[in-house]
Amino acid sequence: MFWWLYQADHPTRNYTELPLVMWLQGGPGASGCGYGNFEEIGPYDINLKPRNTSWVETVNVLFVDNPVGTGFSYTTDRGAFAKDVDTVAADMLVLLRQFFDSKSEFQKTPFYIFSESYGGKMAAAIALALHKEIKAGDIKCTFGGVALGDSWISPIDSVLSWGPYLYSISLLDEEGLKEVQASANEVQEALAKGQYEKATELWSQTEEVIETNTDGVNFYNILTKDSTMNKRQRSRNGFLSSLYQRHLLPLQSNDLSELMNGPIRKKLKIIPDSVTWGGQSADVFENMAGDFMKPVIDIVDKLLVADVNVTVYNGQLDLIVDTVGQENWVKKLKWTKMEQFRSLKWKSLRVHPDAAETAAFYKSYENFSFFWILKAGHMVPSDQGEASLKMLHMITNLEVP
Template identity: 45%
Template sequence: MAAAKLLMLSSLAVLLLLFVNLLPSAAAAGTADGSEEWGYVEVRPKAHMFWWLYRSPHRVDNGTAPWPTVLWLQGGPGASGAGYGNFMEIGPLDTDLKPRSTTWLNKADLLFVDNPVGTGFSFVEGGDTSLLARTDAKAASDLTALLVTLYRDNKRLQGSPLYIVAESYGGKFAVTTALAALQAIANGQLKAKLGGVALGDSWISPEDSVLSWGPLLYEMSRVDESGLQQCNSIAQKIKAQLKANKYADAEKSWEDLETAVLEQSNFVNFYNLLKDESSDDTAALTLAGGGNKRWVRKEGYTSYLGSKATREGGLDGLMDTVVKAKLGIVPKNFTWGQQSGDVFEALEGDFMKPRIHEVDQLLKLGVDVTIYSGQLDLICATKGTLDWVQKLKWDGLKKFNDSPRKPVYCKGGEDGTQGFVRSYKNLKFYWILGAGHMIPIDNPCPALKMLGDITQSPAQ
């Protein structure tokens, strides 16, 4: 079996744990060869965040470009970076525990977190939901507290530029965390250097995203004129509610819009519009008479990611057996993702709030910002992303718009154009072809090439 062959996830690895006491509020463990470390940080009293750091076997120290570290932030909110991002998208092993040739360890060290607390293996004591983060700012504060602990007295991390790379709702966490981290760096609390922020298919502007759905589906023949009119009508209602700061009402209307999209399109998949929802998900969506809105908003993202797992028992089975045994520090009665649904509910008040202003702040501070978008994504469609970019007040926007797009190729170009990139000063935008919401899954080669360009990794 693969689990017996590979040290990374073998049961024997438990015997090789090196336990280290970092601080009274933190505990860590790792493999004997030092290639992996993982642990918990108590970011607030009774709130414990799980992290997992992989050191790349391809690390190059050439004295010119320092080797980067990528902090991967998953979406949801409530989806596990240590689970989905690691085993489904960019980590060293896939869900069958086989090596991934396109792992991002080819270009950087990788730091996965289960963020916010309550996600994945992270937890709040006693299941007390009052301890969960209820705003993006609070989630950013918790994550910054974790970084402060990890970087303290760690010269290797301190010498490696940190790139915060996000997917979906993780984009909101990325921009708020980057600003909080910069403040902590300025105050001398965080001994790190922020290399840049990359926002992948991110829920930065809910308004612009929902306004793009109807026209895109109409152009792709998934809805007719009547469906287009219905989608546009609800989207305009959301726009008016957001303008009036009625975020709870806007979220309810968003649920109505998602239901309308599914009904009018015969269950198009929000994460790859060339596909339909799976038969199991379609059954869930048709519960309660014409659409289970709660399922759409709460389970769709993780359900789609989970459907990519080929392992018997799925990702849940893997995380609660082999992975949990390897880690050795997860509370015995706690299962992976046990509190994730509560995380989504806790952040309801911020779910529909935009984070365009935070992107603007990062650009004005000179932080390198990369935005990348999958051609086939619907939930955070490229059109909506381009529309919110035009709302930036950054003084380089006009020259960015006037800059030419350059094609992106892989493998010497024999597979044709894989994407495009536009760049001016500290803003980059990547159009990734042949990919939906989860770009590293759908088209991993240009995603890895993009990472190398963003981080200027010295790896060959």
């Protein structure tokens, strides 16, 4: 498993005095060391120009290409690809145990897991497994909490909310709404029968129904059009190929691939000749097919009961994991303090005290928080860098400028 650590580049404080944040990308099969690093929160963008809203200015950032086979991570054993989040978590604990043993200066540093999309589903499982390992004394780490960004925690809650959401913003008419809802109901029926791979196939079909009725709305930002729609082709792998092309290939653009397999690979000097960045991502994606539609709400509940800090954040313009769907699964949490959380009114958030526009809304009760990030799609830090930084500071208890 390949990982990439940036020590915090703070103007006045030593990096050991600042939190450590691990970033997990989605997919599954998308590279945090590539996309998260150069497209979202790292110190340089894809053109190697400095990023004004880099998280590295205030925290240490650990990118991990996860699961095995993602990015520069690789395996020579076909049986080593993860097929569920439990395996993903077990593999990650091997890495984290070695990381904190070899980087002992981080053992007492507050450690947070931040995630995006499918990375959030994996982050929840990893967080719970890590909490248990710390309690057992097997990993020396000061765990600060987990942040689930636009996360695929309960896929069916997203799928069932797509139709009403798109209809409410005039991207579906009544006939289109009926078609989308009928397709979504088939996904729900398959899930109720425990037919997880069938549910994954029906999920893909529901997305196609939406694309047809909306003239190609972008699942990652409803205000834009999906420029890849006409380029996608079905292959012998059918729906998995369609899902892969829609949700993973855009995170491995030609420009990013050329950067990672060119200058970055040359600079690293440790990547085996047989390994290319992203070369096994399709294998990662296909091996997780039976896990795609399984919910992990119960894991989030266990984290809350264990008093682990949990934050949910979501972009207003996201469709694939729309905020309505996120709110719906949050309502299903059995955490005993959920009623107190829900009874709170949200607060507005501005990136600067004198800023005219509201950047987000949020509310928090004890160890659970929710952030609604305005004018952001699925990739929140890319769309709203300053708001993301503000949220980062609040979650990690840093002074907010």
